[in-house]
Amino acid sequence: MDFPWLTVIGAVPLAGSALIAALPKALAPRARHLALGVSLITFVLTLVMAAQFELTRAGEIQFSEIHSWIGEFGVSYALGVNGIGLVMVALSTVLVPLCVLAAWNEIEPDRARLFFGLVLVLEAMMIGVFAARDLFLFYVFFEAMLIPVYFLIGAFGSSERRRYTAVKFLVYSLVGGLIMLVGVIGLYGSGPGGEQGFLIDNLTGLDFSSSTAERLMFVAFFIAFAIKAPMWPVHTWLPDATDEAPAGVSVLLVGVLDKVGTFGMLTLCLPLFPEASKWAAPVILALALVSVLYGALLAIGQTDLNRLIAYTSISHFGFIVLGIFAMTSTGQTGSTLYMVNHGFSTAALFLVAGMLIKRRGSADIDDYGGLQRSTPVLAAGFLLAGLSSLALPGMSSFVSEFMVLTGTFVKYPAVAVLATLGIVLAALYILLTYQRMFTGPIKEYAAGWKDASAREVWVIAPLVVVILFLGVYPKPVLDVINPAIATTMQQVGVTDPEPTVAEGENK
Structure with a gap:
């Protein structure tokens, strides 16, 4: 029997959380040390597993584990990852140690056990949802993620609105999950049944009794994933959640958890409901385009x-969903790479923002000014992350955003052209924010601020290195992603458009 890598990698943070819970009250401050050690062990185990991943088979499921769980209902404990799942598991295990380190001095010692224990539980759930190969198991992890996030926002939020925000997050997510559950049950009823009737591989390529049934089940899954992503118009929970949550929690929420939505669209909606996915694509592309432009326009007007x-x-x-439902290999590869790159650039933005808010006690942009004079390292970290966010060439997001737009243009040129306005708007909201916060005369209260501490540098530096590395050399990640995208394209039954050459051009 092969070593159960995915089970072990998911179990380590769960065991770490149990150890933290068992710490006596006198040792509560040690919870952060234990959490950092456990998260680093999880990361190292992920690296060891990734080193054994076969690139030649990146489109296939590897590190598979299948055990009967609830045999009477066809539920199995089944794990495995292809190239897409591997990069998402890796993203999760990279960001958690950085978030633990970022929260090192932000949480009161007497509450450290609860906070860091919940973070480790969340890490285990994230690994599980990206590795699940049984649809029922995926649903369990999908819903279980809500519990630690609810408590992390409700117990550690920054204002009296934290409980309202936590409930809003929970209600949105639960409604989406319950709608998806209807689709899960319907899909099982359409499948072969038996003791492994929920296995995703057994449900892929089903011949549905009617196109209406397939479309309804697709819509049920898509609504849940659109809420999680989040897409317009079911996005309103996200700004409230990030406004309340500690910086590290916002990183995991936006950098990883929200990717479950786009991950589910790519790895579940498309292969399980290929005809319905093609049927719904035009509407989804329109919603994605609205998300691109609406999100950018509202970002420009924010003061928080x-x-x-x-x-x-x-x-x-919006860009990620655009690439997925353009249904070209370039667009889908770009979307997957975008998930990774967005995770790192947004993590850097949230973490630097958290460091500044801790110093000032305010998230109001107008309360800052001239900080590149007093905190040049933090200013540089914010600028580099912001330049990646606006897809500057040489930064990681440029490659993925270019691929998304290119892959969309070959099939939907008008949509791609309109989406490029999002890049222009991104330059506005990033550069204007940097100008307001970091240039000009320094505010009197900030003149004596200390720049980034050694711990804060350790938080920011790895993210900046990855942003720059993937900006000039994304090949290692693309080599893992490309075969998995090719498999998805085959399952959906779509091919890339043939190149067109104008008459007489090749003479």
Whole structure:
């Protein structure tokens, strides 16, 4: 039997959370040390697993584990990842140690056990949802993620609105999950049944009794994933959540959890409902385009730093969905790469913002000014992350955004042209924000601020290195993604448009 890598990688943070919960009250401050150690072990195990991933088979499911769980209902404990799942698991395990380190001095010692224990539980759920190969198991992880996030926002939010915000997040997510559950049940009823009737591989390529049934089930899944993503018009929970949540929690919420929505669209909606996906594509592309432009326009008008970053993410998720439902290999590869790149650039923005808010005690952009004089390292970190967010050539997001637009243009040129306005608007909301916060005369209260500490540098530096590296050399990630995208294209039954050459052009 092969080593159960995915089970072990998911179990380590769960075990770490249990150890943190068992710490006596006198040792509560040690919870952060234990959480950092456990998250680093999880990251190292992920690297070891990734080193054994076969690139020649990146389109196939590897590290598979299948065990009967609830045999009477066809539910299995089944895990496995292809190239797409691998990069998402890796993204999760990279960001968690940085978030733990960022929250090192932000959480009161007597509450450290609860906070860091919940973060580790959340990490385990994220790994599980990206690795699940049984639809019922996927649903369990999909819903279980809500619990630690609810408590992290409700218990550690920044104002009296934290409980309202936590409930709003929970209600939106639960409604989406319950709608998806109807689709899960319907899909099982359309499948072969038996002891492994929920296996995703067994449900892929079904011959549905009617196109109406397939379309209804697709809509049920898509609504849940659109809420999670989040897409316009079911996005309103996100700005509230990031406004309240600690910086590290916002990173995991936007950098990883929201990717479950786009991950589900790409790896579940398309392969399970190929005809319905093609049927719904024009409407979804229109919604994605609205998300791109709406999120960018609202970001320009924000005065709250956290809400600004949240609206930029709504715009970026619009680009990701655009690439997925353009249904070209270039667009879908770009979308998957975008998920990774957005995770790092947004993490850097949220974490630097959190460091500044901790110093000033305010998220109001107008409360800052001239900070490149007093905190040049933090200013540089914010600028580099912002330049990546606006897709400057040489930064990681440029490659993925260019691929999304190119892949969309070959089939939907008008949509791609309109979406490019999102890049112009991104330049406005990033550069104007930098100008307001970091240039000009320094505010009197900030003259004595200390620049980034050694711990803060350790938080920011790895993100900047990845942003720059993937900006000039994305090939390692693309080599993992491309075969998996080719498999998805085959499952959906679509091909890239043939290149067209004008008459006489080749003479």
